[in-house]
Amino acid sequence: MTLLPYIAVRFEAEGSILDRALRFLSSLVDGQIDSAELIVAAAVLLGVSCGLLGAFIILRKQSMMGDAIGHAVLPGVCVGFLFAGSRSTPAMLLGALVAGLLAAALIGVLQRTTNLKSGECMGVVFTGFYGIGVVLLKWIQNHGLKQQAGLDKFLFGQIVGINEIEVICMAVMTFVVVLGVIVFWRKLKLTSFDELFAFSVGVPVKAMHYLLTGLLTVAIVVSIQAVGVVLVAAMLVTPAATAYLLTDRLHRMVMLSAMFGAAAGVLGAVVSAASRDLPTGSLIVLAASMLFGIVFLVSPRHGVLPRVYRVWQRRQKTQAENLIRTLFLILEKRSNNDRRFGVHDVAGIRQESPAVVRRLWKLAAARGWVDPKSRDPMIITDDGLEAATRVARNHRLWELFLTQEAKLASDHVHADAEYIEHILPPDVLRRLEQMLDHPTADPHGRPIPAATARGAV
């Protein structure tokens, strides 16, 4: 608690991250800082290229390949630096590309010539490459080469200070990725889904694999400057996984994945530019994770919250139905058509407290099944009677089915019917009626009410 005022003071002194983020954004609009556009452009480019390929990578269950190549490019960056003798980005990116492809080829050779599984092959190769990369990096730093400043940003990523040439490099490479995906769309789709069949219709399956690995390496090289080699795999997996939660069509998944990638890139880059000393890579990846978290919680079909809400809604409906079914059973025994029910009487029959019954009354009143003005005694409405008849009818039909068709003893069927009565779909109900030849009595000898029993009881 004592920390909070301190943090607040600090933020006021330096201007909060939010403040600075807003300033960064306004500078983007005003065009005051040239690099602002560059930063956003770079973030979008890396998000799109990683997102596009990520969709294919996770569908082909090659998520680990992203991690492997991501780490394996590091020695290439260092060698590129040594060759150029300065911090020349094109040289370093070229080095990264070569190292990535070399690692991929080596993994392929191991897979073909040994009995090691692909996981082991990748593990052996990429850790080895990464080890070389770290050694080279330290060697360069220790030898005090003047221009080495900023070389270690390739580990964790740094987007601030990105220059025009670098962004142009990224744009060209992203273009290659997009073009590759468009031109080979059907072949990629086919080989990702069914390799055997793809081969049988003459699609060059191996070539497609190499193509995808090549494009993957390109996408990684696009991203390493801003994201860093350590976390770049997350940009291949997380946006694609987020998209997969939202759709079951490939083209939508690929588009969404690219969009999530770009959104995460921009979000992370803005915060990074505003915070100055936080590594961009982690922020971009955190943004991607956050988007995933949001989608995981709220996506309509697979989301946690909608599912919880649906279950909660169904439970409420079930409870309301249980109440009016009790009213229906009471009404059945009455000789007159009196639709009034005392709360305490109902509570006694349901073996619940009056408070619980009043809560159920609320749920039923919300559905128009009991008169909302009638608290005690409560009065069942026509709609309520119809719903209750339907539930009772479902219950008895199902009991009859279980005893007659499934040959269960009549004392085995009530609990099942208690559940089924709330969820029986209309078309199944019709088939059930036909199968049982439109019966009129349940296994306990009680009448099965007619389907259109509105107010007829």
Add this chain to the structure above:
Amino acid sequence: MTATSASQTIPPAPLAAAPPALEVHDLTVSYQSKPVLWNVDLAIPAGKLVGIIGPNGAGKSTLIKAIMGVLPISSGWVQVFGQPVERQRRRIAYVPQRESVDWTFPVTAMDVVLMGRYGMIPWYRRIGRADRAKAMEALGKVGMGAYATRQISNLSGGQQQRVFLARALAQESDVYLMDEPFAGVDAATESAIVKLLQDLREAGKTVIVVNHDLQTAEHYFDMLILLNMRLVAFGPTEQVFTPALLQKTYGGRLTILADVADAVAQAERGLSVPAPSGRSGMDTGTQPPAGL
């Protein structure tokens, strides 16, 4: 016998007479230099419904995959209507085992069937209305027209198998190779598939099906290929579906082949041949099936 020396024999020039729909000549296939299928010869005439039967590990799927060129051939050759398979891809359709793909893949039944048309559409052309019509027609033929827009993981096993068959139909080929289309499908789907196979035969197509069930094999197929690492018999069902030949196919006595295959694999890796180890009954193909 130079099983693994990859000496591809040159096929003879096509004769004047109509070549068989499918001809397999001295075909040997190896997995990691271990032969699993030895010197198979087949000449399947057009318009026949042919079953491939044999015990587990007999090489039934391997034979089909090798014919399609999916698996590399160690020696021998395969021709479709007198031409190498690579030049006849349009005339031969392949239905892989249903379990060979991940059915959670984000595509619809229609998308899968359209894949049967991919071989005919160049990359720059969009999928046309005619292709969609063909795909829809194929889905209709297997009774799946109402499920066209379903994502494939929402289909039952039998429905997924029908989608695979529809994809092959959409290819409009002359020869169909199907790997276990009856595996794990319900009775309704099985009879629907049988009807489909018969329709294909009536239309003059050649259909070759890997089948697991001996009881049904006798009734479904015009001709049978009895396989157990080598070709035991090939001919009209009534001639080869005999206790003697089935005993030969399923009744063991072929473990010597498996032992020699191991030796070949060892030799190819430059290792010495191990001393003969008492092979146990776990070997594929040593147990005759019940009911024979």
